[in-house]
Amino acid sequence: MISTTDALTEFKAQALAGQTATAVRVLVCAGTGCIANGAADVLTRFQALLGPDVVAFQHEAGTKVDHSGCHGFCERGPLVRVEGLNADILYTRVRIEDVPEIVERTIQGGEVVERLLYTGPGNGLRCRNEGEIPFYARQTRTTLANCGHINPDSIEDYIANDGYRALAIVLHHATPSQVCQAVLDSGLRGRGGGGFPTGRKWEFVRKAAGEKKYVIVNGDEGDPGAFMDRSLMEGDPHAVIEGMSIAAYAVGADEGIIYVRAEYPLAVSRLRTAIRQATEQGLLGQHILGSDFSFTVRIKEGAGAFVCGEETALIASVEGKRGMPRSKPPFPANSGLFGMPTLINNVETMGNVPLIIRRGPEWFAGLGTANSKGTKTFALTGEVINTGLIEVPMGTTLREVIFDIGGGVRNGKRFKAVQIGGPSGGCLNEQHLDLPLDYDALLKVGAMIGSGGLVVMNEDTCIVELARYFMHFTQNESCGKCTLCREGTRRLLQILEKIIAGLGTAEDLETLEELAAAVKDGSLCGLGKTAPNPVLSMLRFFGEELRAHVLEGCCPAKVCQAFKRYVIDREKCRGCSKCARACPVGAITGKVKEPFSIAAADCVRCGACLASCPFGAIEEVA
C-alpha cells in the first residue's frame, strides 16, 4: 500500500533499484501491430531462452525479459529493444528464428546483429537505435515517452518513471481551483478534435452544483485511420488513470469511467490490470495518498458506434441506451451522466495532464504555436514509407511529418493528398504541405486536426472515390436523429455513386455543394456538422478531378471502373485466344492466330483479359 507521498518516493526508489539490478533488459513490443506480426511468439521464445535457469552470461546481474506497449513504428514490427549494453539497440522485424542469434550474439556476446537494425531507405545506413532513426529522431515524444519503454502491465515501471508524482503534488500542494488554473495556463486544448481549452472545461465542472460528479475518459477513437488513443491506453495505461485522477480532484468527482471502443480488446485488458494495480496500491480508492480525496475508476466497453465519440451520445451509451446525441445546452458540465455534472476528456488530453503538473504549465506552453500548445500525436498511415504513431510539437508542418518523419511516399510514387482528421476532416493537397499543424490553421482551410489521423495518398488514389468512401462511412454511422444528417448524407452518397458510375451531370456538382452546406447547418452534433467536409474539401481542392469525372468522362487516377476502356493492340496480339477464354461475358471475339477485339458495349471492365494476356497486348485506358 502506498498511503503517503513518502511511501510513493520509497516505492519509486525500490522500483529503480530493481531496474538497475538487471544488467540487460529485453523489451519486446506487444502493441496490437507487433502482436499481429508475431511479437507474442518472439516474446515467448526470449522467455524460454532467458528464463531464470539460464546463468551462462558474462553479466553478473542477469537479464530481464519484458513486454512494452506500442513504440509507434508499427510498419517495422515486431520491435525488440535491448537495453543496458553500451547503447540501447532497437531491432526491427524480428522473427522467432532470430531470437537465438540475438541471445547468443547480443546478450551474451555484446555485439550487434547488423541485419536486424533499421536501414535507411536510399542511403542504406544502419541505425542502432531510435536516436539514429529519422522516424524517431525528428519527433518530440512527451505524452508517448513511456510507450515502448516501460512494461504497461507493471506499476513499478510507471512509478520508477515518476508516475503518480503529479497526483501526489496536486493532492498535497494545490487546491482544485489552482489545478484548473494550471491546466488553463498550460494552454492545453482538447485532443479529441474539438480543441476546447481543457482548463476552462474543468473550471465549469468544478463550479457546477451537484451532489455527485463524474469524470469520463473518451477512448471511443472512432475515426478510421487513427490509433493514437489505443496506443496510449495500451502502452501507458497508468498515465491515463493518473491524468483522470488529477482531473477528478480538480472538479470534485469521486467516480471515473473510461469508455473504450469494442475494437480495442488489448487496451481494455491493459487498463483493467492498471486499475487493479492502482487500487491494490491505494492510488485509487479511499483517502488516496493520505488525503481526503477518494476516487474509483471502471471501464465501459463500447459496442461499435462512431457517433459515441460525441460526448452526449457517449453519455447515453454509458447509461446503457442507444448512443444518440442530444442538443446542448445543458452541457455535460452541468447535466451529464445520470443528470450529474460530468467532465469528459479524450485519452490523449488526460495523458498530457500528469506532465503539465510535473513539469509545470510554462514548460507545456513553451511548446507549439500561439494558440495551440504542447505536442500532438498523429497516426501516420496510408501510402507513406514509415507508417506508425508519431508525436510532434503543434505547428510542425505537414511536409516535415510526411517527408522527414514518414520518409515520403511509398514505391517512388508522387504525393497527391493527405486526409486529416478522419471522416470529419478534409483532404489537403500539395499546396498545403507547408501548413503548420495547429487547430486554427487547419480550420482556415476547412479541415481539422480531429483526433490526429493522417492518411497519405499517392497519385493512384481517386479523390472522388475517397469522398464516396467517407460519405458511405458517415451515412452508415449517422444515428438518424437529424433529418439532414440522416437523409442528406445518403443523398450525397448517391450523387457521388452516380458520378463514379459515369452518370454525373453538371447539375450534380451544384447539388453537392448546396446539400453539403445544408447538412452542415441542419445537424445537431459534430458527426453531421462535419460529415460533408470530405465533399467540401474535394470541391475546393480537387475540383478539377471531380469535373473530369462529370464533364470529360474520365478518372485521372484510373481507379473508377466505369471510365475504364480496354483495347487490344493489333500489332502485339498473336491471336492466342487466352483473353477470350478469360472474359466472363464473352465480349472478346476473334479468329485464332489473328488479332482479337473487344466489344466495348458488352465489356464489364473487370480487367480479366488484361491479366490473362501473355504478350501485353491489352491496354487499359482511362
Next chain:
Amino acid sequence: MSPQSMIEASPARQAGLRRFQKVNEILAYYQYDATNLIAILQKVQAEYTYLPQDILTYLATALKRSPSEIYGVATFYAQFSLEPKGKYEIRVCDGTACHVRRSIPVLQAIKRKLKLGAGEKTTPDLRFSLETVSCLGACGLAPVVVINNKVYPQQTPESIAKILDDINRREDEQ
C-alpha cells in the same frame, strides 16, 4: 403455482430453463441493472454468437424494460448481430488506411472464396461469417483482416485465400 413447479410442468419449459440459465447468470453478475445493458448484450452474444430473439424478450422482462428498448439498443450498435455467426468470424478492416491500401479486393476475394452473394454474411454450413469494420486501429499494417480476434497483417487477395484454405483443410480433417 410456484415458478419452479411451472418449469417442472412441461419438458419445453425445462429446455427453456436450461437455455436461459446462462442468461440468468449474466443478469445476476450485472445485478439486473439496465444501465449495464450493453455489457449484458456483449456477454450474451459471446455465449450464443448472436442475440437470439427470445433472449432479447427475456432480457426485457428481466430488466423491466420494453422489448423495443432492448431491440433498439441491440440494433444500434454495429457489434451486435441478430443472426447466428460462423465458427470463424472474419472481419475485414475498411478503415481509411486499409481502404487506400486496397482492402476492397481482399474483401471481394473472401466473398468469392466463401461463395457469399450480395448481402449474405454467413456461409450455410455456419463455418464462416464475414463483415467489414471501420477501423481496428492497426493502420500501420494495412490492409488487415481479423479472424476470431487474430490479426492478419498486410493482406492481399492471394494471401487471404491461402489462409482460408488452411482453415478449411484443418476443419475438413477434423
